Amino acid sequence: MTVVYPVVFTPMEEGGYLAYVPDLKINTQGEDLAQAILMARDAIGVIGLDIEDDGDPFPIPSKSVPHQENEIVSLVDVDLAAYRRSVEKKTVRRNVTLPGWLDSAAKDAGINVSAVLQAALKQQLGIQ
Structure with missing residues:
Protein backbone atom coordinates (compact mmCIF):
# COMPACT_ATOMS: atom_id res chain seq x y z
CA MET A 1 0.00 0.00 0.00
CA GLU A 88 12.37 -5.08 9.47
CA LYS A 89 15.45 -6.72 10.94
CA LYS A 90 13.73 -9.76 12.40
CA THR A 91 15.39 -13.04 11.44
CA VAL A 92 13.44 -16.13 10.47
CA ARG A 93 14.33 -19.77 10.93
CA ARG A 94 14.61 -21.88 7.77
CA ASN A 95 15.43 -25.56 7.65
CA VAL A 96 18.08 -26.32 5.05
CA THR A 97 19.03 -29.76 3.82
CA LEU A 98 22.66 -30.49 2.98
CA PRO A 99 24.80 -33.62 2.94
CA GLY A 100 26.15 -34.70 6.33
CA TRP A 101 29.74 -34.66 5.12
CA LEU A 102 29.35 -31.03 4.00
CA ASP A 103 27.87 -30.03 7.36
CA SER A 104 30.77 -31.77 9.16
CA ALA A 105 33.35 -30.09 6.92
CA ALA A 106 31.78 -26.69 7.60
CA LYS A 107 31.81 -27.31 11.36
CA ASP A 108 35.44 -28.48 11.25
CA ALA A 109 36.41 -25.35 9.33
CA GLY A 110 34.50 -23.09 11.73
CA ILE A 111 32.23 -21.85 8.96
CA ASN A 112 28.92 -20.25 9.92
CA VAL A 113 26.52 -21.92 7.48
CA SER A 114 23.79 -19.32 8.08
CA ALA A 115 26.19 -16.47 7.24
CA VAL A 116 27.36 -18.24 4.08
CA LEU A 117 23.77 -18.89 3.01
CA GLN A 118 22.83 -15.24 3.61
CA ALA A 119 25.83 -14.02 1.61
CA ALA A 120 25.05 -16.42 -1.24
CA LEU A 121 21.38 -15.40 -1.34
CA LYS A 122 22.30 -11.69 -1.36
CA GLN A 123 24.77 -12.29 -4.19
CA GLN A 124 22.22 -14.32 -6.15
CA LEU A 125 19.56 -11.63 -5.67
CA GLY A 126 21.91 -8.72 -6.35
CA ILE A 127 21.41 -7.26 -2.87
CA GLN A 128 24.22 -5.34 -1.19
Missing part, protein backbone atom coordinates in the same frame (compact mmCIF):
# COMPACT_ATOMS: atom_id res chain seq x y z
CA THR A 2 1.31 3.44 -0.92
CA VAL A 3 0.27 6.48 1.09
CA VAL A 4 0.69 10.09 -0.05
CA TYR A 5 0.53 13.09 2.28
CA PRO A 6 1.23 16.80 1.84
CA VAL A 7 4.27 18.03 3.76
CA VAL A 8 5.10 21.65 4.61
CA PHE A 9 8.83 22.42 4.42
CA THR A 10 9.87 25.49 6.39
CA PRO A 11 13.39 26.94 6.05
CA MET A 12 15.04 27.19 9.47
CA GLU A 13 17.16 30.17 10.54
CA GLU A 14 20.09 27.92 11.46
CA GLY A 15 19.88 26.18 8.07
CA GLY A 16 17.99 23.19 6.82
CA TYR A 17 14.27 22.61 6.72
CA LEU A 18 11.57 21.65 9.18
CA ALA A 19 9.14 19.14 7.65
CA TYR A 20 5.59 19.08 9.03
CA VAL A 21 2.98 16.50 8.01
CA PRO A 22 -0.30 18.12 9.12
CA ASP A 23 -2.53 15.10 8.49
CA LEU A 24 -0.40 12.93 10.77
CA LYS A 25 0.65 15.74 13.15
CA ILE A 26 4.35 14.87 12.92
CA ASN A 27 7.52 16.94 12.51
CA THR A 28 11.00 16.09 11.39
CA GLN A 29 13.86 18.02 9.82
CA GLY A 30 16.80 17.80 7.46
CA GLU A 31 20.05 19.63 6.82
CA ASP A 32 18.80 20.51 3.33
CA LEU A 33 15.58 20.09 1.36
CA ALA A 34 16.55 16.68 -0.05
CA GLN A 35 17.29 15.30 3.42
CA ALA A 36 14.11 16.87 4.82
CA ILE A 37 12.10 15.04 2.15
CA LEU A 38 13.82 11.75 3.06
CA MET A 39 13.18 12.37 6.75
CA ALA A 40 9.51 13.17 6.04
CA ARG A 41 9.20 9.94 4.06
CA ASP A 42 10.77 8.03 6.97
CA ALA A 43 8.46 9.68 9.53
CA ILE A 44 5.39 8.92 7.42
CA GLY A 45 6.63 5.33 7.08
CA VAL A 46 7.05 4.89 10.84
CA ILE A 47 3.60 6.28 11.61
CA GLY A 48 2.10 4.43 8.64
CA LEU A 49 3.37 1.08 9.92
CA ASP A 50 1.92 1.84 13.37
CA ILE A 51 -1.44 2.71 11.83
CA GLU A 52 -1.34 -0.41 9.65
CA ASP A 53 -0.30 -2.69 12.54
CA ASP A 54 -3.02 -1.28 14.79
CA GLY A 55 -5.62 -1.83 12.05
CA ASP A 56 -6.64 1.84 12.24
CA PRO A 57 -7.87 3.78 9.22
CA PHE A 58 -5.39 6.14 7.57
CA PRO A 59 -6.24 9.83 7.79
CA ILE A 60 -7.53 11.17 4.48
CA PRO A 61 -4.80 13.33 2.91
CA SER A 62 -5.62 17.02 2.78
CA LYS A 63 -6.07 18.52 -0.68
CA SER A 64 -4.52 21.78 0.52
CA VAL A 65 -2.72 22.86 3.68
CA PRO A 66 -2.20 26.32 5.10
CA HIS A 67 1.34 27.60 4.72
CA GLN A 68 3.43 30.75 4.70
CA GLU A 69 4.87 32.38 1.58
CA ASN A 70 8.42 31.17 2.38
CA GLU A 71 7.31 27.55 2.87
CA ILE A 72 7.24 24.77 0.30
CA VAL A 73 4.34 22.33 0.18
CA SER A 74 4.95 19.03 -1.55
CA LEU A 75 3.36 15.60 -1.65
CA VAL A 76 5.48 12.81 -0.21
CA ASP A 77 4.68 9.17 -0.95
CA VAL A 78 5.69 6.04 0.94
CA ASP A 79 5.31 2.45 -0.25
CA LEU A 80 4.57 0.91 3.14
CA ALA A 81 5.35 -2.66 2.06
CA ALA A 82 8.77 -1.63 0.77
CA TYR A 83 9.35 0.54 3.84
CA ARG A 84 8.48 -2.37 6.14
CA ARG A 85 10.95 -4.64 4.32
CA SER A 86 13.69 -2.02 4.61
CA VAL A 87 13.33 -1.58 8.38
